[in-house]
Amino acid sequence: xxxxxxxxxxxxxxxxxxxxxxxxxxxxxxxxxxxxxxxxxxxxxxxxxxxxxxxxxxxxxxxxxxxxxxxxxxxxxxxxxxxxxxxxxxxxxxxxxxxxxxxxxxxxxxxxxxxxxxxxxxxxxxxxxxxxxxxxxxxxxxxxxxxxxxxxxxxxxxxxxxxxxxxxxxxxxxxxxxxxxxxxxxxxxxxxxxxxxxxxxxxxxxxxxxxxxxxxxxxxxxxxxxxxxxxxxxxxxxxxxxxxxxxxxxxxxxxxxxxxxxxxxxxxxxxxxxxxxxxxxxxxxxxxxxxxxxxxxxxxxxxxxxxxxxxxxxxxxxxxxxxxxxxxxxxxxxxxxxxxxxxxxxxxxxxxxxxxxxxxxxxxxxxxxxxxxxxxxxxxxxxxxxxxxxxxxxxxxxxxxxxxxxxxxxxxxxxxxxxxxxxxxxxxxxxxxxxxxxxxxxxxxxxxxxxxxxxxxxxxxxxxxxxxxxxxxxxxxxxxxxxxxxxxxxxxxxxxxxxxxxxxxxxxxxxxxxxxxxxxxxxxxxxxxxxxxxxxxxxxxxxxxxxxxxxxxxxxxxxxxxxxxxxxxxxxxxxxxxxxxxxxxxxxxxxxxxxxxxxxxxxxxxxxxxxxxxxxxxxxxxxxxxxxxxxxxxxxxxxxxxxxxxxxxxxxxxxxxxxxxxxxxxxxxxxxxxxxxxxxxxxxxxxxxxxxxxxxxxxxxxxxxxxxxxxxxxxxxxxxxxxxxxxxxxxxxxxxxxxxx
Amino acid sequence: xxxxxxxxxxxxxxxxxxxxxxxxxxxxxxxxxxxxxxxxxxxxxxxxxxxxxxxxxxxxxxxxxx
Numbered sequence: 001x002x003x004x005x006x007x008x009x010x011x012x013x014x015x016x017x018x019x020x021x022x023x024x025x026x027x028x029x030x031x032x033x034x035x036x037x038x039x040x041x042x043x044x045x046x047x048x049x050x051x052x053x054x055x056x057x058x059x060x061x062x063x064x065x066x067x068x069x070x071x072x073x074x075x076x077x078x079x080x081x082x083x084x085x086x087x088x089x090x091x092x093x094x095x096x097x098x099x100x101x102x103x104x105x106x107x108x109x110x111x112x113x114x115x116x117x118x119x120x121x122x123x124x125x126x127x128x129x130x131x132x133x134x135x136x137x138x139x140x141x142x143x144x145x146x147x148x149x150x151x152x153x154x155x156x157x158x159x160x161x162x163x164x165x166x167x168x169x170x171x172x173x174x175x176x177x178x179x180x181x182x183x184x185x186x187x188x189x190x191x192x193x194x195x196x197x198x199x200x201x202x203x204x205x206x207x208x209x210x211x212x213x214x215x216x217x218x219x220x221x222x223x224x225x226x227x228x229x230x231x232x233x234x235x236x237x238x239x240x241x242x243x244x245x246x247x248x249x250x251x252x253x254x255x256x257x258x259x260x261x262x263x264x265x266x267x268x269x270x271x272x273x274x275x276x277x278x279x280x281x282x283x284x285x286x287x288x289x290x291x292x293x294x295x296x297x298x299x300x301x302x303x304x305x306x307x308x309x310x311x312x313x314x315x316x317x318x319x320x321x322x323x324x325x326x327x328x329x330x331x332x333x334x335x336x337x338x339x340x341x342x343x344x345x346x347x348x349x350x351x352x353x354x355x356x357x358x359x360x361x362x363x364x365x366x367x368x369x370x371x372x373x374x375x376x377x378x379x380x381x382x383x384x385x386x387x388x389x390x391x392x393x394x395x396x397x398x399x400x401x402x403x404x405x406x407x408x409x410x411x412x413x414x415x416x417x418x419x420x421x422x423x424x425x426x427x428x429x430x431x432x433x434x435x436x437x438x439x440x441x442x443x444x445x446x447x448x449x450x451x452x453x454x455x456x457x458x459x460x461x462x463x464x465x466x467x468x469x470x471x472x473x474x475x476x477x478x479x480x481x482x483x484x485x486x487x488x489x490x491x492x493x494x495x496x497x498x499x500x501x502x503x504x505x506x507x508x509x510x511x512x513x514x515x516x517x518x519x520x521x522x523x524x525x526x527x528x529x530x531x532x533x534x535x536x537x538x539x540x541x542x543x544x545x546x547x548x549x550x551x552x553x554x555x556x557x558x559x560x561x562x563x564x565x566x567x568x569x570x571x572x573x574x575x576x577x578x579x580x581x582x583x584x585x586x587x588x589x590x591x592x593x594x595x596x597x598x599x600x601x602x603x604x605x606x607x608x609x610x611x612x613x614x615x616x617x618x619x620x621x622x623x624x625x626x627x628x629x630x631x632x633x634x635x636x637x638x639x640x641x642x643x644x645x646x647x648x649x650x651x652x653x654x655x656x657x658x659x660x661x662x663x664x665x666x667x668x669x670x671x672x673x674x675x676x677x678x679x680x681x682x683x684x685x686x687x688x689x690x691x692x693x694x695x696x697x698x699x700x701x702x703x704x705x706x707x708x709x710x711x712x713x714x715x716x717x718x719x720x721x722x723x724x725x726x727x728x729x730x731x732x733x734x735x736x737x738x739x740x741x
Numbered sequence: 742x743x744x745x746x747x748x749x750x751x752x753x754x755x756x757x758x759x760x761x762x763x764x765x766x767x768x769x770x771x772x773x774x775x776x777x778x779x780x781x782x783x784x785x786x787x788x789x790x791x792x793x794x795x796x797x798x799x800x801x802x803x804x805x806x807x
Binding site: 468 | 752753754756757758759762776777778782786788789790791792794795798799801802803
């Protein structure tokens with residue numbers, strides 16, 4: 001049986017005829033002039049638009065925006081205009097797309113075809129509830145029923161239709177199944193009277209506002225909800241259509257509700273709507289019992305592959321720790337890697353296997369195991385392969401044997417030949433030092449950027465692109481959410497923490513997506529304190545490749561322990577509430593080569609454009625300080641902390657100094673010191689812990705100033721700077737006390 | 742040029758957004774003009790802004806896939 005035939009057969013099992021709505025309550029409307037297609041992004045609206053209209057569509061930007069809206073005449077009646085609106089997740093706008101869709105509805109449509117992804121019913125019902133509040137007649141098209149069935153999800157369309165009071169049409173748009181019924185159902189589009197219940201304070205305010213907003217083509221409750229949520233994009237419409245005195249009354253109601261709900265009105269309204277959608281979804285859908293029971297043979301195979309991969313990683317990890325002597329090299333290690341590779345191939349080829357990995361990656365216990373496997377593979381690829389092979393070649397062969405000696409030779413010959421025309425001998429020597437001296441632009445800035453960091457971050461970005469394209473990141477957020485919940489960080493606060501692994505500066509900006517000041521300040525502090533940026537994490541992983549495995553474990557335990565302890569204490573000292581994490585889980589996908597290459601190249605381009613100038617600037621500052629004799633004084637002044645407390649060589653102070661410019665630059669300095677044999681493994685771990693917990697880079701500091709003001713930024717830095725050295729000193733004492741060197 | 746095809750899909754939350762929407766974070770950032778990253782307007786996940794090189798690569802891969 002072909003795949004298409006199989007899909008059609010599956011869909012026959014679950015696609016039923018359109019379900020008649022409660023006709024008595026909602027008489028059918030048939031005189032349409034404008035019909036709008038509304039739905040979440042990527043639910044198959046375009047296919048249904050094509051089915052309703054035929055081939056000729058007008059594409060135009062919505063006035064004043066870059067958002068495209070498709071319009072065409074209906075196939076059944078050319079006088080009816082069908083509008084394909086941009087994908088939305090709600091009708092209280094959070095984006096330009098949502099604003100355009102809201103405005104189209106606000107302009108008046110005769111009926112709406114809501115297209116839903118049957119696999120994500122809750123997300124669709126959130127929009128349905130808002131259409132109900134808008135008082136717009138609509139039909140609900142449950143698309144992708146075959147994919148829902150594949151996942152064992154059965155939706156009782158009759159019960160859903162009865163609950164909403166509108167027609168519900170199950171379809172499989174890609175095969176055309178059920179599309180004919182959409183047109184037929186549209187003739188009986190009806191207004192839904194299903195309502196979400198909001199907090200009492202909000203309901204009372206809604207009553208007051210609704211009275212002021214009657215007489216418009218859309219429902220007053222929807223308009224009132226937007227006013228209550230503080231939707232600024234509605235203001236121009238209100239100013240045009242509502243009397244000034246009524247506007248003042250609406251503002252008053254909004255302010256009072258804000259005060260009664262502690263400033264979280266929009267969040268509370270969203271929560272109530274999602275709860276109502278979840279409750280309705282629970283009533284009308286179930287996971288098929290045969291689907292739950294079916295996996296016996298498949299599930300056994302999936303579990304076997306998963307256990308094999310996990311066991312292979314555990315064995316390899318134990319071998320890295322030196323617990324299994326025979327595994328240190330040779331064929332047992334090869335077999336273990338083959339097992340990991342076989343699991344990867346199985347996940348790449350089999351949809352069931354990918355679905356299983358997706359489930360494991362977001363569940364409580366198995367999520368940590370999957371994260372462990374991911375971290376281990378990334379560590380081996382970045383730390384051992386990229387840092388061991390690529391860096392050695394670029395640093396020692398390309399730069400060490402060719403670039404630096406060549407440039408040094410050219411400049412030395414120029415100096416020996418006498419002063420360059422118009423430039424004194426001293427200035428010529430200064431020029432030599434500026435390029436290839438101990439703080440030279442080529443010997444330090446470019447060598448660090450291209451020979452040390454570039455190969456490491458290339459490998460790291462490659463891994464990150466694979467994880468990103470596979471759909472693992474939302475699952476990582478869910479797993480990290482559970483881990484961090486204990487420290488008082490919840491929900492959206494976790495996203496910036498995970499995203500901090502990209503760029504701390506941007507993650508600090510994104511902390512504003514959280515509702516409470518407590519979470520905003522807490523996340524900013526933790527980001528500045530101990531969340532490494534992607535480039536720094538890459539360099540740290542690279543150095544771990546050359547260190548014993550206990551070094552990585554100690555670093556991870558200390559940094560996570562500090563984050564947890566500081567977060568736990570700060571959450572209890574700062575007053576405020578927590579918020580929830582609401583994230584849609586995409587399926588685990590097969591990573592596409594094109595996407596991986598484009599994303600990796602894009603990140604590398606970004607990195608080179610942003611980091612290299614700052615490396616040059618940092619090196620120039622070091623050079624200037626050295627030339628002015630100030631660098632040795634700074635190094636001497638920092639000796640009590642760097643040499644006394646951390647037991648590091650005095651040169652480590654220079655790495656900390658450039659760490660002010662960029663943390664990865666400071667980490668690269670430590671990497672170079674270790675490469676030159678100036679650091680023992682214990683010293684390397686102490687230095688890495690200190691630089692990870694070190695003050696935020698310049699860009700991050702100024703973002704903190706901008707977001708929270710000078711006082712908070714200075715207070716955070718004032719706490720972080722000594723704290724990093726104290727923790728580094730503690731690690732130094734503890735490691736030496738147990739006999740490590 | 743199809744503006745919808747040029748939209749970027751967030752790898753974390755699936756939101757599709759234009760380059761301009763992704764640049765709203767630049768207004769507040771000290772790196773403003775030089776930063777090549779875009780930020781998802783819904784969840785703030787960052788992606789590198791398309792460049793001439795990445796656009797060329799995308800076209801090549803799209804053609805190969807077709």
